[in-house]
Amino acid sequence: GQNIDQPTEMTATEGAIVQINCTYQTSGFNGLFWYQQHAGEAPTFLSYNVLDGLEEKGRFSSFLSRSKGYSYLLLKELQMKDSASYLCAVNTGGGNKLTFGTGTQLKVEL
Amino acid sequence: DAGVIQSPRHEVTEMGQEVTLRCKPISGHDYLFWYRQTMMRGLELLIYFNNNVPIDDSGMPEDRFSAKMPNASFSTLKIQPSEPRDSAVYFCASSSGLAGGSQDEQFFGPGTRLTVL
DSSP: OEEEEOOSSSEEEOOOEEEEEEEEOSSSSSSSEEEEEOOOOEEEEEEEOSSSEEEEEEEEEEEEEEETTTEEEEEESSGGGEEEEEEEEEOSTTOEEEEOOOOOOEEEEO | OOOOOEOOOEEEEEEEEEEEEEEEOTTOOOEEEEEEEEEEEEEEEEEEEEETTEEEEETTOOOOEEEEEEEEEEEEESSOOOGGGHHHHHHHEOOOOOOOOOTTTOOOOOOOEEEEO
16 A cells, blocks of 8 residues: 655744655655645645755755655745645656645744 | 636535536646545545546546546546535646656646535
């Protein structure tokens, strides 16, 4: 089976840095995605990792360690609009099939 | 491009009724996905198509669910008969397939919020 774990909730302060972790145990691995989902809206793509290491995109960075089955999403200079659910998803092989974690609800406070 | 289009946005129906959800993918995208999202189970893949052909329907919960893609610009997800436990948000997504599939970003539609009474 496929198992993807993320913390359920996190709270952070505006302007701070937060790291959202994701661990996975899947039957196949063909890349890991992070999506952001605001309440009542559709998920939107944030990042993609397939090789070990850090990918940086503005205030957002994503890290992958395939040997450890581990990824994190790093959000810097937090803003109130970053309050959302962050979904970790693994491409388990076979075209573009994604298995999603249940998401981490991030609340940014003043 | 208008993005992925789904209709209806909200659907309220009674148990036992047939429900049909509709999706128009982004023009030129080769992959189309149907997902269901609930608080308890998160976002689950139900079925996906490549070039209008169903590739993996292992996530379809039972025979009451069926999906079709008669052409590259239209897909339907049908539930017959519907049950209260089918209440969820149903998302359709599409991706281009240009990067060979595995690293392609999926673009999600706004979703259909289904309530079965």
